[in-house]
Amino acid sequence: MAQPIDLAATAKGILSGDRRALARAITLVESARADHRAQALTLLGTLAASGRQALRIGLSGTPGVGKSTFIEAFGLMLTAQGLKVAVLAVDPSSARSGGSILGDKTRMERLSRDPNAFIRPSPSQTQLGGVARRSREAVALCEAAGFDVVLIETVGVGQSETVVAQISDLFLLLLAPAGGDELQGVKRGIMEMADLIFVNKADGDLKPAAMRTVADYSGALQLLRRRPQDPAGFPKALPVSALAEEGLEQAWAEMQTLAEWRKTHSHWTRTRATQSRHWFEEEVRQGLLAALRHEPQRGLMAGYADRVATGEITPEAAAAEMLRAMGRG
Amino acid sequence: MAQPIDLAATAKGILSGDRRALARAITLVESARADHRAQALTLLGTLAASGRQALRIGLSGTPGVGKSTFIEAFGLMLTAQGLKVAVLAVDPSSARSGGSILGDKTRMERLSRDPNAFIRPSPSQTQLGGVARRSREAVALCEAAGFDVVLIETVGVGQSETVVAQISDLFLLLLAPAGGDELQGVKRGIMEMADLIFVNKADGDLKPAAMRTVADYSGALQLLRRRPQDPAGFPKALPVSALAEEGLEQAWAEMQTLAEWRKTHSHWTRTRATQSRHWFEEEVRQGLLAALRHEPQRGLMAGYADRVATGEITPEAAAAEMLRAMGRG
Numbered sequence: 001m002a003q004p005i006d007l008a009a010t011a012k013g014i015l016s017g018d019r020r021a022l023a024r025a026i027t028l029v030e031s032a033r034a035d036h037r038a039q040a041l042t043l044l045g046t047l048a049a050s051g052r053q054a055l056r057i058g059l060s061g062t063p064g065v066g067k068s069t070f071i072e073a074f075g076l077m078l079t080a081q082g083l084k085v086a087v088l089a090v091d092p093s094s095a096r097s098g099g100s101i102l103g104d105k106t107r108m109e110r111l112s113r114d115p116n117a118f119i120r121p122s123p124s125q126t127q128l129g130g131v132a133r134r135s136r137e138a139v140a141l142c143e144a145a146g147f148d149v150v151l152i153e154t155v156g157v158g159q160s161e162t163v164v165a166q167i168s169d170l171f172l173l174l175l176a177p178a179g180g181d182e183l184q185g186v187k188r189g190i191m192e193m194a195d196l197i198f199v200n201k202a203d204g205d206l207k208p209a210a211m212r213t214v215a216d217y218s219g220a221l222q223l224l225r226r227r228p229q230d231p232a233g234f235p236k237a238l239p240v241s242a243l244a245e246e247g248l249e250q251a252w253a254e255m256q257t258l259a260e261w262r263k264t265h266s267h268w269t270r271t272r273a274t275q276s277r278h279w280f281e282e283e284v285r286q287g288l289l290a291a292l293r294h295e296p297q298r299g300l301m302a303g304y305a306d307r308v309a310t311g312e313i314t315p316e317a318a319a320a321e322m323l324r325a326m327g328r329g
Numbered sequence: 330m331a332q333p334i335d336l337a338a339t340a341k342g343i344l345s346g347d348r349r350a351l352a353r354a355i356t357l358v359e360s361a362r363a364d365h366r367a368q369a370l371t372l373l374g375t376l377a378a379s380g381r382q383a384l385r386i387g388l389s390g391t392p393g394v395g396k397s398t399f400i401e402a403f404g405l406m407l408t409a410q411g412l413k414v415a416v417l418a419v420d421p422s423s424a425r426s427g428g429s430i431l432g433d434k435t436r437m438e439r440l441s442r443d444p445n446a447f448i449r450p451s452p453s454q455t456q457l458g459g460v461a462r463r464s465r466e467a468v469a470l471c472e473a474a475g476f477d478v479v480l481i482e483t484v485g486v487g488q489s490e491t492v493v494a495q496i497s498d499l500f501l502l503l504l505a506p507a508g509g510d511e512l513q514g515v516k517r518g519i520m521e522m523a524d525l526i527f528v529n530k531a532d533g534d535l536k537p538a539a540m541r542t543v544a545d546y547s548g549a550l551q552l553l554r555r556r557p558q559d560p561a562g563f564p565k566a567l568p569v570s571a572l573a574e575e576g577l578e579q580a581w582a583e584m585q586t587l588a589e590w591r592k593t594h595s596h597w598t599r600t601r602a603t604q605s606r607h608w609f610e611e612e613v614r615q616g617l618l619a620a621l622r623h624e625p626q627r628g629l630m631a632g633y634a635d636r637v638a639t640g641e642i643t644p645e646a647a648a649a650e651m652l653r654a655m656g657r658g
Contacts, residue, residue, distance in 0.1 A: 041645055048643050137645065273638035280637040281630065283648030288617045288655070292610075301610065308609040309602035314377050316370055316466065319612030326617070327656070 007039060011046045014145045017084075019118055022145045026120055029137040044137060047144035054086070054143045054150045055259055058168030060161045060190065065176040066200045070242035071151060072108040077248050078149055079116040086118040086142040087111070090135045090154040090164050118147065132163045133286070136279055139167055165193045166275055169268065170255055173197045175217070177209035192224060195235050196254055202239035202247065214239050229267040234258055291326065300325060336368060340375045343474045346413075348447055351474045355449055358466040373466060376473035383415070383472045383479045384588055387497030389490045389519065394505040395529045399571035400480060401437040406577050407478055408445040415447040415471040416440070419464045419483040419493050447476065461492045462615075465608055468496055494522045495604055498597065499584055502526045504546070506538035521553060524564050525583055531568035531576065543568050558596040563587055620655065629654060 005028055013021025029040045061067045075085045087108070111117045120138060135152065142150045152168055154160040165171045173194040191197075197217050202210035217237035224235070238254065240247035262268040291297055304318040313321075334357060342350025358369045390396045404414045416437070441448045449467060464481065471479045481497055483489040494500045502523040520526075526546050531539035546566035553564070567583065569576035591597040620626055633647040642650075 041643075041649055044643055045646050048640070133645070140643075273640075276637045276640070276644050277634045280634055280644040280647050280651075283644055284621065284630065284651050285618055287648055287652040288620070289614055291617070292613065301613065305606045305609055308605045311377070311605070314370075314373050314469075315605050315609035315612055316462070317374055318609050319616060320370055322609075322613050323616040 005039060007043055007046070011043060014047060014141060015050060017146050019145075022118065022141055023120070025141050026138045029141065030134050040137065044140055047141065050144045052143050052146060054139075054147045055255075056139055056150050056152065056167060056169045057255065058152045058154070058161075058164040058171040059174060060154050060164060060172070061174030061200075063155060065174050066242050067153060067155075067174055068107045070174055070198070070200055070240070071153060072111045073242045073245050074248055074251070075108070075111045075117055075151065076114065077245070077252065079111075079114050082116075083148040084116045084118075084146060085111075085114075085149045085151065086120070086145075086147040087151045087153060088120050088135060088138050088142070090131060090152055090160050090167075118142065118145075131160070132166070132279070133283065135163065136167050161190055161193060166278060169262075169271070170195045170258060172255075175199050175213065177201055177206045177213045191220065195230075195258055196251070197221070197235065197237040198240045198247075198251060199237065200240055200242055203241035203244040207239075210239050213237075229262055229265075229271065231258070231261040297322075297326060334368060336372055336375070340372060343376060343470060344379060346475050348474075351447065351470055352449070354470050355467045358470065359463050369466065373469055376469065379473045381472050381475060383468075383476045384584075385468055385479050385481065385496060385498045386584065387481045387483070387490075387493040387500040388503060389483050389493060389501070390503030390529075392484060394503050395571050396482060396484075396503055397436045399503055399527070399529055399569070400482060401440045402571045402574050403577055403580070404437070404440045404446055404480065405443065406574070406581065408440075408443050411445075412477040413445045413447075413475060414440075414443075414478045414480065415449070415474075415476040416480045416482060417449050417464060417467050417471070419460060419481055419489050419496075447471065447474075460489070461496070461608070462612065464492065465496050490519055490522060495607055498591075498600070499524045499587060501584075504528050504542065506530055506535045506542045520549065524559075524587055525580070526550070526564065526566040527569045527576075527580055528566065529569055529571055532570035532573040536568075539568050542566075558591055558594075558600065560587070560590040626655060 005024065010021050010025055010028075014025055025040075025043060028036055028043065031037070031040070059067065059071070061070075071087055075087065078085050108119060112119045139150050139152065152164050154164045161171075171193050173190065173196070175197060177199060199210045199213045199217070202214075214237045221235050221237060227235075236254065238247060238251060240251055242248070259268070262271070292301055300322060304313070304322055307313045308315050308318045334353065339350050339354055339357075343354055354369075354372060357365055357372065360366070360369070388396065388400070390399075400416055404416060407414050437448060440446045468479050468481065481493050483493045490500075500522050502519060502525070504526060506528060528539045528542045528546070531543075543566045550564050550566060556564075565583065567576060567580060569580055571577075588597070591600070621630055629651060633642070633651055636642045637644050637647045
């Protein structure tokens with residue numbers, strides 16, 4: 001990003017489906033530099049006029065459930081139907097681990113070579129507030145580029161599921177076959193977010209265990225309160241085998257059924273509107289707090305923190321002085 | 330709180346151990362009114378000079394584990410030794426439930442009549458940022474009033490444990506006897522915060538189950554990384570019976586051992602300093618965000634949110650405009 005970006009050319013490139021222009025734009029929205037930020041806002045504003053919408057599918061699953069294999073098999077099935085598929089990663093942990101997911105395109109080698117697919121590795125530098133914004137903006141760029149489906153992948157740890165669910169139209173949970181007593185291993189909050197639960201590896205020796213796990217989760221899902229945004233029978237649990245490429249057609253059919261029902265019953269528009277409100281408010285909150293990371297506030301904060309630590313001033317009094325110094329007393 | 334409070338008299342009253350003055354001061358710090366806030370800051374600043382410190386003990390446990398019975402029996406044991414004990418509640422849920430803990434002093438009838446004990450019910454009106462500040466300030470007031478031990482109770486739900494752990498010198502987890510497969514029901518994060526785990530109801534029929542639960546948690550605690558602030562053998566799990574008043578002396582001895590070790594090895598001061606820094610920063614953050622709840626920002630936010638919801642403006646662009654309007658662009 002050493003060179004200035006030609007915004008008009010980039011916007012035109014994205015709208016015509018140029019993947020290099022898309023990649024460049026995603027790099028731009030990932031940048032924390034103030035001038036890049038201003039450019040990113042201009043670009044996003046321009047592209048919003050296209051009105052293009054993709055089906056945004058959030059996908060969560062802990063390491064080992066076969067997420068990459070599922071995405072590759074599912075993605076290839078969609079591109080074979082002529083659909084354009086983008087895959088993005090939301091991974092707040094990558095700052096520590098050096099990129100635990102999608103750090104390497106070879107993980108989905110066939111899909112990454114598919115001309116109708118676009119895979120974006122998880123950026124290496126992350127901040128909690130930044131992850132959500134960057135991911136949301138990358139989704140918007142993929143929509144403007146004409147992708148039909150945007151898959152947003154996350155590892156099943158921490159708060160990243162909540163972020164992904166707030167970006168997605170559908171939220172999928174991918175699980176491995178397990179004993180019934182492990183059912184509570186999935187946090188209730190995650191269960192409540194899931195529109196569809198897929199139990200992967202329903203093949204070979206693991207098939208009986210997978211079917212039991214499906215039954216266990218089906219039972220658990222029935223105990224959850226029926227949600228207004230769901231038709232009868234949803235949320236539901238289904239077996240899939242990414243390896244044997246089985247159950248993927250049905251998985252996709254269920255997603256389409258749910259998406260269509262929500263569109264018909266206006267839940268679709270309402271959910272997107274609610275998500276937009278949420279992200280607007282969150283952006284404002286993050287923007288206000290960002291002031292603390294810059295000088296002179298940063299230095300003032302450090303100075304007060306030292307005095308608070310020694311007991312020279314109470315936390316409350318120091319905070320009141322700090323807020324006054326910022327004109328917010 | 331209709332009448333203006335006499336700050337000098339209140340401060341003097343608190344320092345001399347007058348419980349009515351203490352109760353009045355806690356009501357003051359619980360108030361959200363700007364003039365009360367200013368008075369509260371003055372009062373806390375004055376009292377901080379006393380330099381009095383109590384042993385702050387955080388206690389978490391889900392409903393049904395016998396928390397009230399434990400606090401009453403443990404508190405009475407301490408007051409019988411001549412110690413002054415204050416009991417405070419941190420309960421973010423009370424806004425919804427109408428006060429699920431400590432709403433009624435009759436819950437700990439004997440302790441509430443003890444002249445060396447002070448029990449403060451959970452306030453009914455709550456806000457996430459407010460809970461922490463109010464609790465922290467109430468602890469500071471109890472310390473100034475000369476209490477030796479301040480017990481800070483919370484129900485084991487949501488983020489209240491984190492708040493309580495950040496206020497406390499020691500953090501206790503109270504559990505009921507359970508089958509070994511229920512061990513994972515306690516979140517790992519909570520386990521990692523606990524200095525001591527007490528398995529209550531280790532009496533009568535439940536004693537064997539309680540001992541097994543102690544063994545299970547002892548094993549689980551050994552798998553956690555040794556923390557620099559702990560002597561060998563800590564954190565540990567122990568059986569207690571609040572009902573039969575058994576194991577309480579040992580429980581208290583373990584707390585004292587841990588507290589003394591930390592004081593000798595300077596972890597005590599360091600932890601309190603870290604906590605103070607944390608709360609100072611949190612206060613500043615909450616103060617900055619508070620601006621959004623007042624006019625004209627509140628109205629501006631609502632207006633932008635509506636435009637964002639209809640897609641007239643992107644969340645990012647609306648946030649940027651909002652921040653500019655607040656002088657933070």
